[in-house]
Amino acid sequence: MTLSFRVRVEDRGVDVAHDLPLGRTLGIVGPNGIGKSTVLEVLAGLLAPPSGHARVGPRVLFDLDDDGRGQWVPPHQRGVTLMAQRPLLFPHLSVLDNVAFGPRSQGASRKAAREAAGDWLARLDADRFAARRPDSLSGGQAQRVALARALAAEPEVLLLDEPLAPVDIEGKADLRRLLVDVLGERTAVVVSHDPWDVQALADEVLEMGPFPNSRKSN
Amino acid sequence: MILPAVLGALVVAVPVLGLVVQVDFAGFWRLISSESSVAALWLSLRTAAASTALCILLGTPLALVLARSDFTAKRLVRSLILLPLVLPPVVGGIALLHAFGRAGLVGRYFEVFGFSVAFTTTAVVLAQTFVSLPFLVVGLEGALRSAGTRYEGLAATLGAGPGTVLHRITLPLVLPGLASGAVLAFARSLGEFGATLTFAGSLQGVTRTLPLEIYLQRETDPAAAVALSLVLVAVAVAVVGISAPRAFSVGGRPG
Numbered sequence: 001m002t003l004s005f006r007v008r009v010e011d012r013g014v015d016v017a018h019d020l021p022l023g024r025t026l027g028i029v030g031p032n033g034i035g036k037s038t039v040l041e042v043l044a045g046l047l048a049p050p051s052g053h054a055r056v057g058p059r060v061l062f063d064l065d066d067d068g069r070g071q072w073v074p075p076h077q078r079g080v081t082l083m084a085q086r087p088l089l090f091p092h093l094s095v096l097d098n099v100a101f102g103p104r105s106q107g108a109s110r111k112a113a114r115e116a117a118g119d120w121l122a123r124l125d126a127d128r129f130a131a132r133r134p135d136s137l138s139g140g141q142a143q144r145v146a147l148a149r150a151l152a153a154e155p156e157v158l159l160l161d162e163p164l165a166p167v168d169i170e171g172k173a174d175l176r177r178l179l180v181d182v183l184g185e186r187t188a189v190v191v192s193h194d195p196w197d198v199q200a201l202a203d204e205v206l207e208m209g210p211f212p213n214s215r216k217s218n
Numbered sequence: 219m220i221l222p223a224v225l226g227a228l229v230v231a232v233p234v235l236g237l238v239v240q241v242d243f244a245g246f247w248r249l250i251s252s253e254s255s256v257a258a259l260w261l262s263l264r265t266a267a268a269s270t271a272l273c274i275l276l277g278t279p280l281a282l283v284l285a286r287s288d289f290t291a292k293r294l295v296r297s298l299i300l301l302p303l304v305l306p307p308v309v310g311g312i313a314l315l316h317a318f319g320r321a322g323l324v325g326r327y328f329e330v331f332g333f334s335v336a337f338t339t340t341a342v343v344l345a346q347t348f349v350s351l352p353f354l355v356v357g358l359e360g361a362l363r364s365a366g367t368r369y370e371g372l373a374a375t376l377g378a379g380p381g382t383v384l385h386r387i388t389l390p391l392v393l394p395g396l397a398s399g400a401v402l403a404f405a406r407s408l409g410e411f412g413a414t415l416t417f418a419g420s421l422q423g424v425t426r427t428l429p430l431e432i433y434l435q436r437e438t439d440p441a442a443a444v445a446l447s448l449v450l451v452a453v454a455v456a457v458v459g460i461s462a463p464r465a466f467s468v469g470g471r472p473g
Contacts, residue, residue: 044371076374076378080375088369090391
C-alpha cells in the first residue's frame, strides 16, 4: 500500500512522481520557487494540475489525462490535510475551536469535537492556549496549534509545507522534536528548503531541482 | 495642498452648518411631531429596514458569485449591478415602473393575480432595494476578495464541505464588510427620493417617506422642512459614525 503520485504542472516547471509506502514520511527538497508547494497544493486538492494522478492505496485522489479530463476528488473528501507555510489559524475562532474545526466538520458533535481538540492540544503541550485568540500567539505557538488542528482532523495523509519556517530559533528544536514524534507511523509529505529538517523528519527524499528529470533517492 | 483640502471640506461642511443654524430649536419638537412627519419617519424606518434586509438576502449570494467564481459574462453582470450607482434615481424609477407597474414587463402578470406593486409600500421597498443593492454588493465583494481563499482552502483540507466552509469560515471572516455594506445600504435607502417618487408616488403613510415629506413641507412650512432635514442629518451622522471606521477599510483584516 502506497501513496503514489505523479504531478505535472508545465507552466510552473513541475513534473514529479513518487511511491511512498503508507506510514512513512517523504521529504521534498529543492531551492525556493521550484514548485515544492505546488506539489502539496495539488495533493491537497487546492490546485488542479493539467494532468497527473494520485492514489492512497486503492483510493484515487485524482486521475487526469493529458487533456485534463478524468477524476478529481474535492479536497474535503480526500483525507489529506495541509499544514500551510503560515499557521493560518482562523482568526475568528478560539484556539480550541480552531483545533475542533476538523472533527466538527466531519460530523462530530460540538462536545466530542472540543474534547478531541483538547486532547490534541494536551498531546502537543499547547493546552494552556486553548481559550486564547490566534492573534495573541507567537509564531511558534501558532504553528504548534496549527499542527494540533491538522492532526485532529485525523488525516490519512498529512502534508506539511515548511513547518518550521515561521518558528524562531529557540522554538525550532522543540517543534522539530515534536514533529519527529507525531510523524512516526504517519503517512506524511514534508516540504522544506532546509536539509537538516528533512534529515530529521523524512524517511525518503524527493529532490526537485532545475534539471529535466527529478531524482529519487533513499 | 492645504487650501484646496480645506475648501473641499468646506463644500460639505458649510451646507450642513447652514441647515443647522436655520433650525427653530424652540419649536423643534412641535415641528417634527406633526402627524404627517411621524408617519413619514416611521414609514422611512420600516421601508429602509425591509430593503436593507432584502439587500443582504439578495446581495450576499451575488457578491459571493462575483468574488469566488469565474464566468465569461462576469464583467457584464458586475457593470449591470453597479448601474443604479450612476443612474439618475428618477430614471431608475421609470425603469421600475415599466418593469413592475400595471402594464409593465413583469407587472402585468402580477395584475392577473389581482396583485399590484406600483404606488404601494412594496414599491417603496423595491425602489430602495434597487438603488441600495450596489452598496452592499460592492462592499462585500471587496471584503471577500481581500479575505482571499487561503482560509477556505485550508478548511476544506480539514474535511469541511462547501456549505460548512461558507457558514463557518467565509461569512464570519467578512462579517465586518457585510455590516458596513448593510449600514451604507440602509443610509442610501433612507435618503432615497427620485425612484420612490416616480415608482411609488407620495401617499401619506403609504409611500411618502421622510425625504418626500421634506420636499412637500418645504412649500408650505419651511421651518418644518428644516427641522425634518436635521433629523435625517442626525440619522446619517449616526450611520456614518457606526460604520465609518470599517466602511473606509472595507475588507481590511477582520477582528
